[in-house]
Amino acid sequence: MMERITSQMQSALMLTNINNDLAALDQTQNELATGMQINQPSDNPYGTALSMQLSGQISTMNGYSANVSDGNAWAGTASTALNSIEQATQSARTLVVEAGDGSLGSSGDAAVAAQIGQLVTTVKQAASAQYNGQYIFSGTATTVAPYADATGDAYQGDQGSILRAVAPGASPIAVNVNLSTVLNGTNLSGSLNNDTAGGGLLGTLETIQSDVTSGNAASISSDLSTLDGNLSDLEELQGSVGGLQDQLQMASTRITDFQTTDQTQLSSTEDVNMASASISYATQQAAYSAALQTGAQIVQTSLLNFLKD
Amino acid sequence: MYISTYTALQSALSGINAATEQLDTTGNNIANADTPGYTEETANTSASLSLTLAADNGAGVQVGTGVTVSSITSARSDYLDAAYRLQNSVSGNASTAQSYTDQVQSLLNEPSTTGISSQLANFWSAWNSLAASPTSSAAMGAVVSDGQTLAGSISQLSGDLTTVQTQAAQQFNTITESGGEVDADATQIVSLNTAIQQEVGAGENPNQLEDQRGEVLDQLSSLANVSVTAGSDAGDSDMVNVSLGGLDPNGAGPVPLVTAADTGSTMTSNSVWEPAVAADTPADVGGTLGALMNVAGSAINGGSPGQIDGYLQTLDGVAQSVADEVNSPTVNGAPVTTDPPFFSYTSGGAPGSLAASLAVNPQLIGTPPALPVEVTDTGITGDNDVALAIAGLASGAGDQSYQQFVSTIGTDAQAAGDNATTQSALATAVSNQRQSTEGVDLSQEETNIIEEQQAYQASAQIMNVFNTMISSLLADVG
Numbered sequence: 042m043m044e045r046i047t048s049q050m051q052s053a054l055m056l057t058n059i060n061n062d063l064a065a066l067d068q069t070q071n072e073l074a075t076g077m078q079i080n081q082p083s084d085n086p087y088g089t090a091l092s093m094q095l096s097g098q099i100s101t102m103n104g105y106s107a108n109v110s111d112g113n114a115w116a117g118t119a120s121t122a123l124n125s126i127e128q129a130t131q132s133a134r135t136l137v138v139e140a141g142d143g144s145l146g147s148s149g150d151a152a153v154a155a156q157i158g159q160l161v162t163t164v165k166q167a168a169s170a171q172y173n174g175q176y177i178f179s180g181t182a183t184t185v186a187p188y189a190d191a192t193g194d195a196y197q198g199d200q201g202s203i204l205r206a207v208a209p210g211a212s213p214i215a216v217n218v219n220l221s222t223v224l225n226g227t228n229l230s231g232s233l234n235n236d237t238a239g240g241g242l243l244g245t246l247e248t249i250q251s252d253v254t255s256g257n258a259a260s261i262s263s264d265l266s267t268l269d270g271n272l273s274d275l276e277e278l279q280g281s282v283g284g285l286q287d288q289l290q291m292a293s294t295r296i297t298d299f300q301t302t303d304q305t306q307l308s309s310t311e312d313v314n315m316a317s318a319s320i321s322y323a324t325q326q327a328a329y330s331a332a333l334q335t336g337a338q339i340v341q342t343s344l345l346n347f348l349k350d
Numbered sequence: 351m352y353i354s355t356y357t358a359l360q361s362a363l364s365g366i367n368a369a370t371e372q373l374d375t376t377g378n379n380i381a382n383a384d385t386p387g388y389t390e391e392t393a394n395t396s397a398s399l400s401l402t403l404a405a406d407n408g409a410g411v412q413v414g415t416g417v418t419v420s421s422i423t424s425a426r427s428d429y430l431d432a433a434y435r436l437q438n439s440v441s442g443n444a445s446t447a448q449s450y451t452d453q454v455q456s457l458l459n460e461p462s463t464t465g466i467s468s469q470l471a472n473f474w475s476a477w478n479s480l481a482a483s484p485t486s487s488a489a490m491g492a493v494v495s496d497g498q499t500l501a502g503s504i505s506q507l508s509g510d511l512t513t514v515q516t517q518a519a520q521q522f523n524t525i526t527e528s529g530g531e532v533d534a535d536a537t538q539i540v541s542l543n544t545a546i547q548q549e550v551g552a553g554e555n556p557n558q559l560e561d562q563r564g565e566v567l568d569q570l571s572s573l574a575n576v577s578v579t580a581g582s583d584a585g586d587s588d589m590v591n592v593s594l595g596g597l598d599p600n601g602a603g604p605v606p607l608v609t610a611a612d613t614g615s616t617m618t619s620n621s622v623w624e625p626a627v628a629a630d631t632p633a634d635v636g637g638t639l640g641a642l643m644n645v646a647g648s649a650i651n652g653g654s655p656g657q658i659d660g661y662l663q664t665l666d667g668v669a670q671s672v673a674d675e676v677n678s679p680t681v682n683g684a685p686v687t688t689d690p691p692f693f694s695y696t697s698g699g700a701p702g703s704l705a706a707s708l709a710v711n712p713q714l715i716g717t718p719p720a721l722p723v724e725v726t727d728t729g730i731t732g733d734n735d736v737a738l739a740i741a742g743l744a745s746g747a748g749d750q751s752y753q754q755f756v757s758t759i760g761t762d763a764q765a766a767g768d769n770a771t772t773q774s775a776l777a778t779a780v781s782n783q784r785q786s787t788e789g790v791d792l793s794q795e796e797t798n799i800i801e802e803q804q805a806y807q808a809s810a811q812i813m814n815v816f817n818t819m820i821s822s823l824l825a826d827v828g
Contacts (some may be wrong), residue, residue, distance in 0.1 A: 047789030048383050050782050057778055082455050082760025083767055089460060090757035093467040101469035101793065110480045155449065173483060181734075184485060204738055209745075213738055228475035311461060328543040344796040 048340070055336035062329040069322045078313040088310050095307040101209065102300045108205040109293045112216040115203065116286045118177055119218055124169035125281045126220075126242075128164045132156075132271055133246055137265055140253045147256065150294075154254040161246050168220055178220040187221065194243045196221040196233055207292040209299070216289075218282055223274045242271040355402070356413065359816050365417030365809030368395050371419045372802045376795050379527065383575035383790040387565025389424040390790045391557055396420045402532075424557040428759070430784040431564060432578070434777075435571035441770075442572035446641035448770035450518055450753050454661065455763040457510045467752060468506065469500045476743035481737035494735075497676075497710045500784035501693060504669050508662060508705035515658040522642040525573060532607070535570045536592070539563060539608045541588035556753040567592065581610030593753045595635040605630070632656070646670035648701075655701070657762070662702030664755050669695060669705040672748035679739035686736060 070080050135175040140153045165188045168178050175183035179198030187198045202215035225233045226241030233241075245267045254261040375393040382388040400412040460466045474498040525531045542563040549556035567590075570576050574594040589611075593604035632644035647656020662745040663783040673693035692714065696707040706782045 043792040045786045045789070047701045047787050047795065050785045053778060053781065053785075057775075069454055077461075079461055081763070082458060082756050083452075083763035084760075086757045086764055087761030090753040091427050093753050094749070096461070096468060097471045097474075097745045097749050099737050100468075100475055102476075104475045104741065104744070108478065108482060171708065175483075176486070204734060206440045206478070206738060206742060344793045348796060348800070 048343075049183070050283050051340060053227045055332070058215055058219060058335060059329070059332050060148045060327060064327055066322070069318055069325055072313045073315070073318050073322060076313055076315075077311050078318075079311045092307060095303050098209075099303050099307065100337065102296055102303065105209070105296050106300070107205050108207050108295070109289050109296065112207065112214070112289045114288065115177055115216040116170055116282050116289065118170050118172040120279070120282050120286070122167045122178070123218075123220070123275065123282060125167045126145065126164050127275055127279065129160045129167070130242065130268070130275065132247075133160045133249070134265070137249055137253070137261060137268065150253050150256055154250050157246055157253065158249045161213060161243060161250070164224070164243065164246070179219055180217070180219070180221075189285060194247075196225050207289065208295060213258065214284065214285075214288060214292075218278055218285070220278065223271065223278055228270075239317045240267065242268075242275065245271050294330070351437065355820070361398075361414065361416035361802050361811045362812035362816065364398060364418060365812070366806055368393075368417045368419050369802045369806035369809065370819035373799065373806070375422060376597060376798045376802060380792065380795050381791045383792060383795075384698045385561075387561045387568065388790065389426045389557070389561055389564075389788040391424050393419050393420050394421045394423060412448060412756065414773045421500065422531060422555050422557065425788045426560065426562065426564065427784070427787050430616045430780075430787055431567070434780050434784045435568060435578075437773070437777045437780040438568065438571040439573075442637045442769040442772040444766070444773040446633060447644065448646040448766040450514065450641070451657075451759075451766040453514050454658065455759050457507060457514070458756055466500070466503050467749070467756070469496070469503055470749055471744065471750065472496050473500045474741055477737050478744075481734040481741050484734040484737055487638075489518045494710055494714060497692065498715075500672075501710055502664070502709045504672075504708050505706050508665055508669075508702040511658055511665065512660055512702055512706075515646055515649045515656075515662075518642045518646035518658070519653075522639060522650055523640075523645055525639060532570070532573060532594070535566050535573075536608050537572075538566045539590070539592055542566070543586075543608070546588050547586060556588075562748075563590070570594075571637065573637045574639045574649045575604075577604050583610070586610040595630050595640075625729065652658065657702045661755075661759065662705070664751075664758065665702060667821045668702035668748065668751045668755050670697065671751045673708060675743050675748050676740055681735045686739070 071080055071088060079085050079088050079092060136156055140150055168188060169186045170177055176186055176198065177183075179185050179187045181201030181203060182198040183203070185197050187196055188194065189197055198221065200219060202219075203217040204213035205216050206213040221233055222241070224241050224243045226244060227233055232338045249261065249264045249268065250263055372393045372395070375391050379390055390677060395417050398415040398418050400414050402410045405411045456722065458547055459591055460467060462468070473493075473496045476489070476492040480486070480493050483489050522813055523530075527533070541557055546556045546559045546563065549559065567576060570592070577593050579591045581587050590608070591606070591610050592608040593606045595605050605618040632640040634640070635643055643650060643653060643654050645658055647653050649656075649658075673691075676688075677691040679688050680686070690711050692711060692712045694707075694711045695704055697704050699707075721751055
């Protein structure tokens with residue numbers, strides 16, 4: 042407690058208090074107007090770093106989410122293409138069964154052979170499916186069609202994987218499947234066969250075509266069992282595409298969970314609590330008005346007001 | 351025992367004179383209640399020498415002869431002045447530090463959706479898009495242009511920090527150069543010193559001049575630590591020696607600014623205070639100048655690295671960390687050096703020069719951009735190993751080093767703000783304490799008026815009584 046209170050002290054104190062009140066009001070007003078409790082790093086240095094980190098994570102999650110959609114598109118396109126290959130193979134199988142019993146006669150056999158030839162083309166066309174301008178069955182050689190007229194059954198792509206990152210910290214997953222091993226078949230050393238004798242779907246269909254043309258009934262029945270083997274390889278591939286789609290679905294759920302968590306945490310870090318900020322604002326405004334009012338009254342009066350001459 | 355008839359009349363007159371002089375002083379106090387640096391004055395009265403009369407019993411009898419104003423003193427307290435100036439220096443230091451740290455933190459523009467942290471996020475997501483369509487020239491273009499934006503912002507931030515640093519150095523020079531604030535204050539103190547010594551020599555009370563000198567010293571104390579000592583020789587005992595800085599007894603010691611022997615016209619070389627920056631630490635110098643030395647660091651001639659030098663160095667680290675991780679991503683467990691590197695920078699210069707030089711390698715910029723994305727090892731167009739690896743750097747070392755950078759500046763700004771608030775509150779407290787002793791309390795002055803008015807009226811009444819008494823005596827006798 043000061044012994045003497047001078048007018049300079051009074052006005053200095055009044056100004057300090059009014060400025061403090063105004064600064065607090067200003068801060069709360071800024072928070073309310075921006076909706077953020079962190080408007081500059083010094084408001085909460087740790088919170089600022091956290092908020093930047095969370096925003097970065099959310100952006101990464103959005104990237105993963107885009108990757109999942111992209112992967113789904115690849116898998117969907119692959120699935121459609123594989124279905125049409127399967128349909129074509131099934132049609133071929135029906136035709137072979139009809140031709141196998143020799144009831145069609147040679148002109149009928151020729152028609153079947155022609156149809157099978159057509160189906161080979163259909164299979165190759167389906168194998169040339171594209172998504173977003175990229176050949177999906179050419180491995181990483183996405184600008185090259187897997188089969189070209191000039192090169193016959195020789196596979197033009199590579200065995201590379203198209204990778205998409207879909208989860209933080211996890212290895213990227215391959216969103217393409219390797220159709221060439223089904224279409225071309227592999228030899229004992231594991232490399233692709235690039236000719237008609239290969240044992241792959243294309244080779245089998247072409248063998249059947251020549252066997253039907255030549256009316257070789259004995260070969261046709263053994264061709265049929267090879268074709269069944271190819272068909273089961275194809276179905277396995279379809280299964281792996283289904284598996285990929287499941288995997289992407291799960292990744293998508295996980296990403297959504299992460300996004301929700303990050304968003305919630307970001308919001309609780311940097312967003313203002315409107316209720317408490319509004320109450321603070323009202324309290325600070327009351328303090329400010331009181332400071333103005335009492336300040337004006339104190340400074341106006343002195344002993345002089347009560348001295349009578 | 352005889353006594354002059356008019357002694358009492360003379361006593362009453364001295365009472366009227368003293369009361370008048372006291373009222374003058376009170377009036378002056380009230381008039382200067384709001385004058386900065388003014389200290390309350392008191393007209394000190396004492397009883398006049400008494401007359402000794404011989405009494406009938408032979409003993410002496412002392413008869414009072416009224417009152418005289420013996421001196422007019424001011425309520426200046428050297429102790430409180432020194433306490434105020436010390437706190438004022440600390441407070442000036444804190445508020446300058448706060449204003450510069452605030453300026454630095456506003457350059458960051460964080461957290462926001464346009465700051466460097468979101469540019470980093472955009473950059474990584476551009477790589478992610480490129481990984482999804484490795485052959486798309488639009489995606490390559492996006493990577494290059496987001497990279498340019500990011501590098502540009504980091505380089506710009508380095509430039510902005512350097513500008514703030516230069517501003518601080520300029521402010522320091524403006525204050526300390528010839529004709530600057532310190533020089534002007536020193537000149538004023540020297541001329542006030544001279545005037546005060548002259549007035550004292552003439553037997554006057556140079557209270558107003560001392561108040562003015564105190565006010566100049568107050569102003570000076572916000573610029574740096576001020577030590578004030580009285581002159582030691584007989585001829586300059588009412589002059590003051592003033593020196594700046596040198597609070598630390600183990601430091602370089604205070605730098606003399608004004609010596610009591612200075613007599614106005616010829617300023618000594620100390621009048622332009624050029625601190626021995628190499629020897630005096632910012633904390634030693636104190637005040638605004640100490641804060642500026644700390645902020646500007648190497649930007650002041652001979653200065654040692656300061657706050658902004660540190661920020662620039664950290665920013666260099668951030669730039670290098672981002673550039674290096676992009677230039678050599680880890681693909682399938684092994685580091686791959688992209689050729690040509692995505693980012694280019696020049697290392698080894700002054701603090702901030704690495705960040706300033708950060709740019710996207712000019713070899714990559716073109717239509718379509720010549721990115722080293724298509725993995726240098728296989729040359730297959732659809733391979734996205736490198737892009738995938740770089741996209742995976744999101745939230746990695748580069749991001750973290752930037753977040754830490756922002757968080758450090760935020761902590762510094764918060765501490766500087768808190769410190770400025772605390773020191774300014776302390777300065778107000780010390781100032782109040784000084785005001786309470788040295789300032790003009792209007793209630794007290796107004797109470798004094800009543801006392802002095804009554805003393806005046808009472809003395810006048812005595813005159814009146816005397817006048818009546820003598821008139822009746824003369825009438826009766828005559």
